[in-house]
Amino acid sequence: MPRLDVIARVEKGVLTGGQWRPAEGGATFPVEDPASGRALCEVADATAADARAALDTAGAAQAGWAAVPPVRRARILRRAHDLLIERTAEFAALITLEMGKSLTESRAEVLYGANYLRWFGEEAVRIDGTWKVSEDGTARVLVTHQPVGPCLLITPWNAPLAMPARKIGPAVAAGCTMIVKPAPQTPLTTAALAALLSEAGLPDGVLNVIPTTQAAAVTEPLLRDGRLRKLSFTGSTPVGRLLLSQAAGGVLRTSMELGGNAPFIVFEDADLDAAVDGAMTAKLRNIGEACIAANRFHVHAGVVDAFTDKLVTRMSSVALGAGTDPTAALGPLIDERQRRRVAGLVDEAVAAGATIRAGGRLPDGPGYFYPPTVLTGIPAGARITREEIFGPVAAIQTFTTEDEALHAANDTEFGLVGYVYTRDLNRALRVSERLETGMVGLNRGYVSDPSAPFGGMKQSGVGREGGNTGIDEYLEQKYLAIDMA
Ligand code: NAD
Numbered sequence: 198m199p200r201l202d203v204i205a206r207v208e209k210g211v212l213t214g215g216q217w218r219p220a221e222g223g224a225t226f227p228v229e230d231p232a233s234g235r236a237l238c239e240v241a242d243a244t245a246a247d248a249r250a251a252l253d254t255a256g257a258a259q260a261g262w263a264a265v266p267p268v269r270r271a272r273i274l275r276r277a278h279d280l281l282i283e284r285t286a287e288f289a290a291l292i293t294l295e296m297g298k299s300l301t302e303s304r305a306e307v308l309y310g311a312n313y314l315r316w317f318g319e320e321a322v323r324i325d326g327t328w329k330v331s332e333d334g335t336a337r338v339l340v341t342h343q344p345v346g347p348c349l350l351i352t353p354w355n356a357p358l359a360m361p362a363r364k365i366g367p368a369v370a371a372g373c374t375m376i377v378k379p380a381p382q383t384p385l386t387t388a389a390l391a392a393l394l395s396e397a398g399l400p401d402g403v404l405n406v407i408p409t410t411q412a413a414a415v416t417e418p419l420l421r422d423g424r425l426r427k428l429s430f431t432g433s434t435p436v437g438r439l440l441l442s443q444a445a446g447g448v449l450r451t452s453m454e455l456g457g458n459a460p461f462i463v464f465e466d467a468d469l470d471a472a473v474d475g476a477m478t479a480k481l482r483n484i485g486e487a488c489i490a491a492n493r494f495h496v497h498a499g500v501v502d503a504f505t506d507k508l509v510t511r512m513s514s515v516a517l518g519a520g521t522d523p524t525a526a527l528g529p530l531i532d533e534r535q536r537r538r539v540a541g542l543v544d545e546a547v548a549a550g551a552t553i554r555a556g557g558r559l560p561d562g563p564g565y566f567y568p569p570t571v572l573t574g575i576p577a578g579a580r581i582t583r584e585e586i587f588g589p590v591a592a593i594q595t596f597t598t599e600d601e602a603l604h605a606a607n608d609t610e611f612g613l614v615g616y617v618y619t620r621d622l623n624r625a626l627r628v629s630e631r632l633e634t635g636m637v638g639l640n641r642g643y644v645s646d647p648s649a650p651f652g653g654m655k656q657s658g659v660g661r662e663g664g665n666t667g668i669d670e671y672l673e674q675k676y677l678a679i680d681m682a
Contacts, residue, residue: 203290208388210241211408214254215401221246226410228385231297231529232519232564240384243407248376248415249422251405255347255374256424258402263344263372265400267322270369274318277397281311281390288358288389293520295383296357297528297565298484300520309645310362310390313663316647317366320668324371337679342672344372345450346426349419351412351440353432354531355486355587357383361390363651363662364429364452365404369394371671373427376405378416380432382531384408420444427671430454431488433585434611434656441659452660452670454488454652456585457613460606461491461642462628464599465499467618468640473507475642476591479616481515481569482643484528485589486535488657489614489636489644493582494593495602501595505573508591509555512569515589517560529565530588536565539588542581546592549576556589583609599624607633612655614644635661 209225210217218241219225225239241247281288289303296303326341348368352360361377368375379387391406409415419425420443428444430437431454444451461479463472479491496504518525530536536559543557556570570590575582581592596602606615614636617628629637635653636644645651650664660670 203287204238204294204385207291207385208392209238209385211243211247211251212388212391212404212406213247213250214405215395220244226381228295228382229532230294231531232521234533234563234565237294238385240388240408242411243409243415244411245415245418247409248407248419251376251407252347252419252422252424254402255376255405258400259344259347259374262374262400262403265372267324270372271318271321273394273398274314274321274366274369277394277399278311278315278318280393280397281307281314284393288386290521291386291389292357292383293528295385296354297531298520299526299528300523302483303520306356306359309647310356310359312647313359313362313366316663317370317668320367320665321370324668324672331678335680335682337681339677339679341675341677343675345671345673346373347424348373348375348427348429348671349416349425350375350377351416351428351430351432352377352379352387354380354382355483355488357386358390360431361387364431365390365394367662367668367671368429369399369403371668373671374403376407376419378407378409378412381408381410381412416440417443420449421446423447426450428452429670437658450670452662453658454660454662455613455656455658456611457488457490457653457657458492458583458585458609458611459489459614459616459634460632461494461616462602462606462618463494463496463500463504464602464617464619464621464624465497466620467500468620469500469504469507471640472504472618473511475616475618475638475640476508477511478642479638480591481527481589484530486531486587488585490587491591491616491642492586493606494591495596495605496593497602498595498597501593505554505571505593508593509571512571512589512591513555515569517566517568519564527569527589530567531565533565535587536567539567539586539590542584542586543570543572543590546572546575546579546581549579551575551579551592585611599628603628603631607631610656611653613653613657614638616642
């Protein structure tokens with residue numbers, strides 16, 4: 198796919214009321230190719246006035262959209278799913294160009310994101326309620342659902358198609374209007390998705406898009422505006438905390454998908470080859486830039502040498518290169534700031550006594566590449582075990598007892614996902630129950646699935662995306678008390 202063609206076809210403005218237009222004042226910002234550091238194009242830099250215009254149209258469209266029959270909302274989502282699948286190559290090229298991951302991974306993201314649209318299309322026609330006799334028999338209790346109302350959806354750069362799709366899908370299915378604020382590193386895929394939804398039949402004004410580099414100045418007034426009813430955010434825990442405090446002013450419904458610090462526990466009875474396969478997926482998927490990436494490897498002392506040797510061999514054979522290069526398996530990190538952060542975490546661990554078993558050295562040349570890296574002998578309490586690495590670095594620690602492994606795994610403020618490798622069924626269930634995480638990968642390095650509730654405990658977030666309760670995040674319950682006395 199010729200890259201300039203793909204970029205040239207994408208809308209680069211602000212979308213309000215079905216119209217793509219320049220930002221108020223005409224400012225733009227560059228979108229970079231992380232494999233070269235070069236600018237791909239300029240995109241409108243929305244202001245607070247643009248955000249207000251987006252809320253004006255989302256607010257005006259809400260009542261009409263809520264009245265659209267569920268089956269029509271379902272058909273729009275199904276059509277959008279089908280169009281996305283048809284255009285997988287084009288969307289994958291866009292994701293790779295602005296985010297950096299390989300075309301193979303980008304194609305998988307298109308399928309994953311499309312499946313959320315299909316899943317929530319199927320849910321749109323299953324919004325139901327209940328009817329019962331009140332406790333004392335004097336009333337009938339009718340419970341129904343209605344859309345929450347206009348939503349602000351703020352998304353990160355690491356999955357520029359799947360993250361908006363996971364929010365837009367249920368919002369459309371529930372009958373909510375919305376304003377999407379993509380990450381400034383990756384606004385192009387979101388713009389292409391919005392245009393595709395419009396082509397699939399989504400009425401003007403239901404979905405509005407405000408790319409911006411001034412996130413705080415643009416979203417804070419929206420959170421104070423009484424017409425907004427919900428905030429759904431995916432991003433880092435510090436920004437999530439700030440947004441929660443701002444949303445408290447308007448007592449907004451919130452869904453928060455925040456950071457992770459996933460433990461990957463390998464017991465002495467694990468199938469080590471399966472554990473290494475799982476580790477490669479949980480560590481290198483999305484170049485390690487995933488909230489569900491394995492962040493801390495806890496390996497039983499009896500198998501740590503064998504596990505590490507196998508992992509080092511596999512990690513060392515991964516080819517680094519631009520996502521558009523079919524011979525490369527691992528693309529660049531998103532930007533220089535992120536590369537410096539990852540290098541800083543590794544250097545600090547090494548200075549404190551850790552050993553580099555693979556990678557660990559910045560390659561020469563352009564782009565924000567960081568090699569697959571394996572560290573052992575991680576000192577207790579090292580920053581690399583406390584913070585989300587968001588890069589292709591496996592930090593290995595050892596344990597000897599189950600309690601010790603669990604204590605280490607739960608010793609974090611995060612609680613998104615944990616991975617457990619063991620062939621002992623009782624232990625698998627025992628450890629899964631005691632892990633303080635919203636999701637557990639049991640002998641599996643991959644948990645993402647539209648049919649499952651994705652989300653975390655502790656400071657990894659509030660609420661779930663996907664599964665058969667995902668749509669509830671965008672619905673209000675209403676109860677009618679019907680007098681029968
Ligand atoms: P980030 O928190 O810096 O930014 C996320 C989004 O919030 C971006 O659109 C950004 O522009 C916006 N933002 C930043 N500051 C803001 C402010 N003051 N007000 C309003 N909006 C603001 O995160 P990031 O670096 O883009 O993404 C990486 C983070 O996202 C990681 O911590 C990762 O774990 C998390 N993440 C979580 C999930 C999940 O489902 N739990 C999924 C993907 C990524």
